[in-house]
Amino acid sequence: MVRMYDVLVVGGGVVGCSVARELSRFSLRTAVLEKELDVGLGTSCRNSGVLHAGFNYAPGSTRALLDVQGNRMMDDLCRDLKVKIKRIGKLTVAFDDEEVAELHRLKEQGEVNGVPGLELVGHDRMQTIQHGVEGVLALYSPSSSIISPYGLTIGLAENALANGAHFHLGQRVTSIASQERGGWAVTTASGDRFSAAVLVNAAGLFAADVCRMAGITEHEIYPCRGEYYVLDRRLDGIVKTLVYPVPKKNSPGLGIHLTPTVDGNLLVGPSAEYLDDPEDCACSRDVMKDLRREAHHLMPEIHVTDYIRSFSGIRAKQTPPSVGGNKDFVVEDRKDVKGFINLLGIESPGLTSAPAIAAMVRAMVEHHLPLAPNPTFNPVRPGSALLFSDRPAEERADLIAQNPDYGEIICRCEKITKQEIIDAVRNPLGARTMVSIKYRARASMGRCQGGFCIPRIVRILRNEFGWSTADFLKRSTSSPLFVGTVRPGGEGTER
Amino acid sequence: MNGRERIPAEHRSVVVVGGGPAGLAAAIAAKEHGCDDVLLVERDHILGGILNQCIHDGFGLHTFKEALSGPEYADRFIRKLRGLHIETAEGTIVLSLSPDRVLEVSTRGALRRIEADAVVLAMGCRERTRGAISIPGRRPSGVYTAGAAQNFMNLENIMVGRNVAILGSGDIGLIMARRMTLEGARVEAVFEILPYSSGLPRNIQQCLNDYNIPLFLNTTVTEILGAGRLEGIKVAQVGSDRAPICDTERFVPCDTLLLSVGLIPENELTREAGVAIDPVTSGAVVDDRFMTSVPGIFSCGNVLHVHDLVDWVSVEAAQAGAFAAEYAGSGRRTAERTISVVPGAGVRYTLPQALSGDQACTLSLRVQEPWRDRSVVVTDNGREVARKRMMRLHPAEMIRLDIAVEALSGCSSLEVSVG
Numbered sequence: 001m002v003r004m005y006d007v008l009v010v011g012g013g014v015v016g017c018s019v020a021r022e023l024s025r026f027s028l029r030t031a032v033l034e035k036e037l038d039v040g041l042g043t044s045c046r047n048s049g050v051l052h053a054g055f056n057y058a059p060g061s062t063r064a065l066l067d068v069q070g071n072r073m074m075d076d077l078c079r080d081l082k083v084k085i086k087r088i089g090k091l092t093v094a095f096d097d098e099e100v101a102e103l104h105r106l107k108e109q110g111e112v113n114g115v116p117g118l119e120l121v122g123h124d125r126m127q128t129i130q131h132g133v134e135g136v137l138a139l140y141s142p143s144s145s146i147i148s149p150y151g152l153t154i155g156l157a158e159n160a161l162a163n164g165a166h167f168h169l170g171q172r173v174t175s176i177a178s179q180e181r182g183g184w185a186v187t188t189a190s191g192d193r194f195s196a197a198v199l200v201n202a203a204g205l206f207a208a209d210v211c212r213m214a215g216i217t218e219h220e221i222y223p224c225r226g227e228y229y230v231l232d233r234r235l236d237g238i239v240k241t242l243v244y245p246v247p248k249k250n251s252p253g254l255g256i257h258l259t260p261t262v263d264g265n266l267l268v269g270p271s272a273e274y275l276d277d278p279e280d281c282a283c284s285r286d287v288m289k290d291l292r293r294e295a296h297h298l299m300p301e302i303h304v305t306d307y308i309r310s311f312s313g314i315r316a317k318q319t320p321p322s323v324g325g326n327k328d329f330v331v332e333d334r335k336d337v338k339g340f341i342n343l344l345g346i347e348s349p350g351l352t353s354a355p356a357i358a359a360m361v362r363a364m365v366e367h368h369l370p371l372a373p374n375p376t377f378n379p380v381r382p383g384s385a386l387l388f389s390d391r392p393a394e395e396r397a398d399l400i401a402q403n404p405d406y407g408e409i410i411c412r413c414e415k416i417t418k419q420e421i422i423d424a425v426r427n428p429l430g431a432r433t434m435v436s437i438k439y440r441a442r443a444s445m446g447r448c449q450g451g452f453c454i455p456r457i458v459r460i461l462r463n464e465f466g467w468s469t470a471d472f473l474k475r476s477t478s479s480p481l482f483v484g485t486v487r488p489g490g491e492g493t494e495r
Numbered sequence: 496m497n498g499r500e501r502i503p504a505e506h507r508s509v510v511v512v513g514g515g516p517a518g519l520a521a522a523i524a525a526k527e528h529g530c531d532d533v534l535l536v537e538r539d540h541i542l543g544g545i546l547n548q549c550i551h552d553g554f555g556l557h558t559f560k561e562a563l564s565g566p567e568y569a570d571r572f573i574r575k576l577r578g579l580h581i582e583t584a585e586g587t588i589v590l591s592l593s594p595d596r597v598l599e600v601s602t603r604g605a606l607r608r609i610e611a612d613a614v615v616l617a618m619g620c621r622e623r624t625r626g627a628i629s630i631p632g633r634r635p636s637g638v639y640t641a642g643a644a645q646n647f648m649n650l651e652n653i654m655v656g657r658n659v660a661i662l663g664s665g666d667i668g669l670i671m672a673r674r675m676t677l678e679g680a681r682v683e684a685v686f687e688i689l690p691y692s693s694g695l696p697r698n699i700q701q702c703l704n705d706y707n708i709p710l711f712l713n714t715t716v717t718e719i720l721g722a723g724r725l726e727g728i729k730v731a732q733v734g735s736d737r738a739p740i741c742d743t744e745r746f747v748p749c750d751t752l753l754l755s756v757g758l759i760p761e762n763e764l765t766r767e768a769g770v771a772i773d774p775v776t777s778g779a780v781v782d783d784r785f786m787t788s789v790p791g792i793f794s795c796g797n798v799l800h801v802h803d804l805v806d807w808v809s810v811e812a813a814q815a816g817a818f819a820a821e822y823a824g825s826g827r828r829t830a831e832r833t834i835s836v837v838p839g840a841g842v843r844y845t846l847p848q849a850l851s852g853d854q855a856c857t858l859s860l861r862v863q864e865p866w867r868d869r870s871v872v873v874t875d876n877g878r879e880v881a882r883k884r885m886m887r888l889h890p891a892e893m894i895r896l897d898i899a900v901e902a903l904s905g906c907s908s909l910e911v912s913v914g
Contacts, residue, residue, distance in 0.1 A: 230626070234766075279722065285631040285739075292629075305759065305777075309626035311634070389590070393599070397502050397606040404603035409538065409588040413763075417601075449624040455646040458653070469653055474636035478723025481636050482647070483750070484654045486678050 001193070005029040005166070006369055008186055008196035010173050010210050012039035014149065014354045015346050016202035017156035022358035024163035026371040031196075032157070032165065033188065035172035035206075037476060038431035038439075040153030042204050044351070045439060046281065046313025048228075048259045048267060049149045052349040053090065053141035055110025055118060056247060056254075062329045064113040067349040069356035071143050077355055081155030082385040083148055084262035090144030090242035091126060093135035099246040103139045106246075110141070117142040130241040144242055148262050149351055150439040151385075156354075158428050159381045163374060167429055168192070170477070173203075176213040183339060184214075198368050200341045200361060205278040205316045207344040214340055219330070221345070223278040224252050224315040226270025227287045229295065232306040232447050236264035238299070250324040252317065254348070256294045263414075263442065268295040270313070274321040283310040308447045318345040331357055333364040341365070383423075387442060389415035410460070411453035413446025421457055425465060435475045504608045508532035508823040510598060511816070512589050512764070513617035515544020517796020519572040520809040521615045521816030526579045530820035533581050534609070536600060538588040542576075543569035544619055545642070546805065548649045551670055553697070557806035568805060592768045596791050612823035613791050615815055616765055616779070620758040620797040622667075625719075628756050630662075632719030635726070641667040641755040648674060656751025660728055661685040662716045664692040664699070666803075666891075668755020673702035682708050683749055686730050688715040688737055691865050693757075693891050695803060716752070717744055725750050758801045768792055775844040776800040782832050782849040783856040785815035786822070790829050793819045800846055800859065803893045811859070834903065839874075839912030841866070843890065850909070855900045860911055862888045871896055872914040875906040888913065 007023055009016045012034030023030045036042070051071050057064035078085040094100045103120060110118045119140045121129065126138045161167055171188040176199065179185050183197040203210040208219040245255045253272040260266055271287045288310055295302050318327040330344040341364050343357060350357075365371065388396065388406060400407040405419035424440035425432075434454070437443060443457060444450030458481075461467040472481035509530050511522045514537030522535040541547065546554070549565030556562055559571065576583070587602035596614050600607040622640040639647075639655055645667060647653040657680050661668045664687040672682045685703060690713055692699050703710055711730070717739045718729040727748040731739035760778040762770075771780045771788035779787040779794040787794050795815035796808045822828065830851040836858065838845045845860040860871065866888040873881040873896065881898045888894065896911075 280633075282633045283631050285717065288629050288631060305627065307627060307629060308624070310629060393502060393606065396601075400601065400604060400606050407601050407603040407605060408586060409590075409601055412538065412588065415590060448621045449626055451622050451624060451640045451643050455643060455651065458647070458651060462651070474723075476723055479636040480724060482653050482655055483657055486648055486652050486654050 002185070003031070003192070003194045005031045005194065005196040007031075007198045007200060007365060008033060008184065008194055009200040009202055010186075011202035011204055011206070012036070012157065012167065012169070013042050013044040013202060013204050014040060014153045014156065014351055015204070015343055015357055016200070017153050017160060018354040018358035019200055019202060019361045020165040021156040021160035021163070022355070022362050023365065024160045024165045025374055025377045027374050028365075028369060028371070030160075030165045031194065032160075032167045033171045033173055033186065033194065034167065034169050037170050037433050037473070038436045039157040039167065039169070039429065040150045040439070041435065041475060043313050043316065044153045045150040046311060047149055047348075047351060048270065049146055049261055049351070050242065050259060051085070051143075051145040051147055051352045053110065053115045053118070053143045054113050054349070054352075055106045055115045055139070055141060057113065059109060059112040062331055063349065063353065066329065066331070066353035066356040066360070068114045069359070070349075070353040071145070073355040074145070074147065074352070078147065078152070078385070080379045081152070081159055081381045082383045083151045083155045084385050085145055085147045086262050087142065087145045088241050088260065089129070089140060089142040090244060091121070091130060091133060091138040091140055092244045092246055093126070093133060093138045094246050095135055100137050102246050103137055107139055115141060115143065130239070130243055133243055146242070146260060146262050147351070152351070154440060155381055159379065161428050162381070163377050169429065169431060173210065173213070176210065178214070178337075198339045198341060198365055200343065202343045204346065205314055207316065207342075211342065211344065214337055216334065216337060216340070216342070219344055220318065220320075221278070222317045222320050223275055224317045225273045225275050225280065225312050226253060226315060227283050227291060227310060227312040228267045228269030229288070229291050229307050230309040230311070231266040231268065231295075231302065232308050233264040235266050235299075235302065235306060236260075238301075239266060252315070252324055252326075256291065258295070258298050263445070278314060281312045281314065283312055309449060315347040316345060317347055329353070329357075331360055333367060339368055387414070388417050388420055410456045411441070411443035411446065413448050413452070414442050416441050416443040416453070418460065421460060425461065432471070433473045433475050434481065502606060502608045504597070504610050507534045507609055507611050509534070509613045509615065509816075509819050510609060510611040511535045511615045511617055512598075513537065513544065513619060513796070513798070514539070514542040514583065514585070515617065515619050515796065516546055516569065516572070516805050516808045517617035517619065517798070517812035518544070518615070519569070519576055520812035521617055521795055521819065522581050523572065523575055523579060524813040524816030525615070525820040526581050528817040528820040529824055535576070535581060535583045536587050536589060537583065537585045540586045542573050542583065542585065548642070548646050549670075550649050551674070554805050557804065558809060572809070589764060592764045594769045594789050611791075612827060613793065613819040615819045616792065616794040616798055617796045617812060618761045618764065618798045620760045620801055622754070623757040623759055625754060630716055630719055633721055635719065635721030635724050637721070637725030637750050638719060638752045639754070641665070641671045641753045644753050645671055645674070648678070654678065654680070656680060658683065658749045659751045659753060660747055660749040661753045661755060663687060663754060663756035664694045664710060665755035665757060666694040666698050668753055669694045669698040669702040671753055671755070672708050673706060676706050676708065680751075682706070683747055684709045684711055686711050686714040686716060688713070688733055691890070695891055696889070715739060719752065725752055728752055758797065760798045760801065762798060765794065765798070770794070773844065773848060775838075776846065780848045781846065782830070783847050783851055783854065784818035784822075784830060785811070785847070786818065786829065791822060791827060800844065803891060807859070807893060807895065834906050834909060836909045836911065839910040841913030842871075842911050845911040850903065852903045852906060853900070856898055856903075858896045858898065858911060860894050860896065862890055862894070862913055865889045866913060870914050871911065873898065873909055873911050875909055880906060880909060882914075
């Protein structure tokens with residue numbers, strides 16, 4: 001059986017999900033093919049979670065255009081999708097004459113790009129915005145913000161799904177062929193077949209591979225890993241504004257810095273290291289040591305017990321290490337390969353740009369397919385952006401009285417209730433891994449890293465959802481949590 | 496604190512936070528010392544705390560002169576508690592604690608606000624994780640803290656792995672080495688970064704030596720490998736600076752890595768209430784009545800400092816519970832702290848950190864490294880106040896030292912050292 005669609009999006013990261021959600025405004029049959037068992041498990045969940053203002057990019061570039069547009073779209077989008085966003089602003093700090101000159105240039109560049117509210121601030125004003133920042137001059141960009149990157153990706157996907165888009169999880173595309181009568185035939189590793197008039201390549205780190213399957217050979221992706229530390233929420237509130245150094249020419253990233261997250265943690269990172277394997281999300285001893293040293297330098301009050309986790313994400317770079325720096329995003333409707341919309345090299349600021357990329361893709365799709373509005377499209381996703389524990393006490397008391405599962409705390413560090421776990425398990429996309437629950441409910445993301453809640457979540461899944469030991473996967477079919485039972489039988493507990 | 500006042504407050508004399516061994520003993524003692532209004536709050540659905548998953552024996556050798564399993568040990572206290580008709584709230588968690596002893600408490604069906612005359616903190620501790628010790632490598636499944644693996648095996652009938660390596664020679668790791676072996680897993684080895692074990696000697700013998708499981712000291716895990724499930728680890732010997740020595744690195748294939756690398760007292764509520772924390776114990780600073788720096792808030796058990804034996808947890812918590820009852824019943828009278836206690840040479844920490852001097856007391860302490868045939872000496876401005884001679888002193892074993900009230904007269908600043 002071939003599943004037939006109008007548009008197939010390859011890749012369920014923030015870009016692919018943005019495209020799917022945008023196209024769900026129209027009466028199109030749209031589907032996302034995602035190789036992992038959930039959306040957003042690649043670079044989309046492994047980054048700083050920063051929305052960039054857009055002054056770092058050359059005027060006239062696709063990145064400059066899409067970043068500024070995307071940033072502007074985020075308030076409405078996050079309100080509709082119930083995604084956490086904080087407009088905390090950013091200081092880019094200069095220490096010498098050369099950097100001061102660069103700041104002036106960045107401000108001008110930003111204004112040409114249409115970045116709102118840019119302001120050069122001296123030492124005193126710098127200190128008012130963020131206590132403790134040192135430097136000669138800083139560029140303050142109020143539209144720089146923080147967001148939950150996986151929250152956004154999941155929100156986009158769930159809203160797209162609610163509006164009729166299809167999501168095929170665990171489907172790795174292995175071949176793409178143009179059909180004689182037009183359009184594309186796509187096969188996945190599981191042998192399933194799909195077809196569509198238009199194919200959107202949003203495969204991130206694998207975008208060049210998807211291109212090659214379609215006969216496009218000029219692109220190359222160079223994976224570049226960035227490692228981070230996550231710090232305890234004890235330090236919440238100390239960093240009120242993003243503080244970055246002036247970007248170095250030809251550096252693959254923006255330098256190591258402290259980034260607050262919307263959930264109250266601090267991130268230290270990211271490093272930048274080119275590697276061969278696009279999935280080698282490891283952390284390395286030398287980089288971890290550098291990050292700790294840098295973190296202590298930036299904030300001496302960080303204690304050894306504040307490091308609760310490390311992780312890494314991988315940038316999809318178009319420039320090899322010998323060249324360094326960045327190249328502009330590829331967002332193109334291929335003239336030579338009909339019906340192939342190519343989204344490639346979407347590294348930073350891909351998160352910020354995603355909704356603007358989607359709008360651009362919509363215009364491209366319109367050249368191929370008639371776009372009639374979806375009469376039932378609803379931009380609003382149900383629920384709340386707030387965790388239950390962040391709601392006012394009175395509201396919580398009422399909800400607990402109505403539903404006792406709100407009164408039972410499962411994740412003690414992040415104060416996540418049983419009902420929030422149940423909601424995450426019953427997610428509309430049907431994602432069933434432990435990281436799917438983690439990214440939706442926030443359980444196990446605190447300082448004990450799941451030591452307390454994971455056994456309790458396992459108990460809920462076995463006793464109330466009928467899962468057996470073999471059903472528990474960390475993130476993929478190759479990462480089972482358990483190997484069986486201790487004694488025969490005894491699935492489920494008698495407590 | 497939005498709307499906090501809209502939730503009606505209940506008033507209680509003594510609220511005990513935590514229904515593990517410390518909380519049970521504290522609640523019982525509070526009642527036995529005349530407080531009729533004791534509430535014990537436990538976040539799990541049953542009392543007993545971590546004892547419930549400790550199905551091995553060896554509990555209660557000092558208290559009951561017999562070797563009980565964890566659940567049996569807990570049951571002795573739970574029966575006593577029930578016999579005294581002490582009110583308990585299971586499945587109930589304390590969300591916040593203010594310096595004026597107002598607790599916000601969440602339970603199935605209700606959000607409660609409780610004002611207490613005295614609060615006994617007995618939340619226990621949590622395990623140190625991979626993130627906390629920064630082990631490099633990938634993030635496959637199959638990496639568990641030893642206590643989480645124990646919970647899965649003993650309470651959920653779940654086998655977490657077949658080929659096991661263990662990092663850290665803490666007691667839970669040693670117990671799990673034996674437990675997994677008995678259930679058919681192959682335990683490759685236990686690796687310990689320190690030059691000595693951090694578990695009790697009896698556990699080294701009964702859990703490792705008896706099953707021919709090797710213990711490699713001065714060795715740590717340098718990398719975790721595996722894209723899906725754990726495929727193995729790299730281990731290396733460490734130098735005197737505890738940094739890995741590169742050319743000693745070797746690969747150990749395994750599908751499971753258990754971490755038994757230390758316990759951290761669970762003091763988030765304590766900090767929230769403004770209680771001063773001892774940076775060495777990571778627990779509250781207390782006086783000889785187990786009262787913290789915030790009047791009316793007491794602390795005992797593993798949330799105060801990590802113990803080696805549950806028997807001492809019970810003894811200590813019973814004292815804390817009794818003092819909490821006394822405080823609540825006396826119109827909240829505090830004793831004046833006249834004597835400071837600090838660790839000296841060779842001693843990592845000592846507890847309590849302050850004494851009133853009006854009663855006998857027991858100091859709890861741990862030494863910094865193993866010694867043979869030495870004494871623990873307590874001095875007051877250079878004058879010897881107490882001394883305990885011991886054949887073995889080991890960082891894994893807590894030392895208790897009694898000081899009579901007479902010995903304390905005239906003292907102002909005690910130092911405890913290995914002499």
